[in-house]
Amino acid sequence: xxxxxxxxxxxxxxxxxxxxxxxxxxxxxxxxxxxxxxxxxxxxxxxxxxxxxxxxxxxxxxxxxxxxxxxxxxxxxxxxxxxxxxxxxxxxxxxxxxxxxxxxxxxxxxxxxx
Numbered sequence: 001x002x003x004x005x006x007x008x009x010x011x012x013x014x015x016x017x018x019x020x021x022x023x024x025x026x027x028x029x030x031x032x033x034x035x036x037x038x039x040x041x042x043x044x045x046x047x048x049x050x051x052x053x054x055x056x057x058x059x060x061x062x063x064x065x066x067x068x069x070x071x072x073x074x075x076x077x078x079x080x081x082x083x084x085x086x087x088x089x090x091x092x093x094x095x096x097x098x099x100x101x102x103x104x105x106x107x108x109x110x111x112x113x114x
Contacts, residue, residue, distance in 0.1 A: 011070045013080065019046035020063045023053050030055035039067075039079055 019040045025032030037053060037060055040046035050060035068080040099112065107113075 009073050011072045013068060013070050015066055015068055016041070018065050018067045018069070018079070019043050020065055021046050021050045021053075021060050022063075023060050024055050027053075027055055027057075041077070 019042070021037040021040065022034050023037045024030050025035050038046075038049060040049065043062070043064070046062045047059075050062050052059065054060040070078045070080060072078070099107070102110070102112070
């Protein structure tokens with residue numbers, strides 16, 4: 001295991017339940033986009049934050065998630081992000097490439113037209 005550089009802080013990564021509260025950028029008619037109001041550890045606090053902060057003064061949606069978080073030495077929590085896709089292949093392109101390798105006889109046996 002590699003030794004941490006001098007001055008580096010220790011951190012622990014683990015899963016925990018968090019509550020996501022979202023609102024709308026247009027509080028009058030709700031025609032705006034979704035906006036994050038916050039992530040909360042406690043459902044009661046999330047519910048309190050959601051109270052009256054949505055469209056036309058209604059309560060914001062509160063959703064429970066199991067997320068990976070990092071707790072630093074000083075007790076702060078940070079939400080770890082979702083994986084970022086590096087590559088993507090359109091399934092239609094993959095199919096077309098695979099079909100291009102088949103002979104007319106193979107297509108006929110497999111029942112593939114075109």
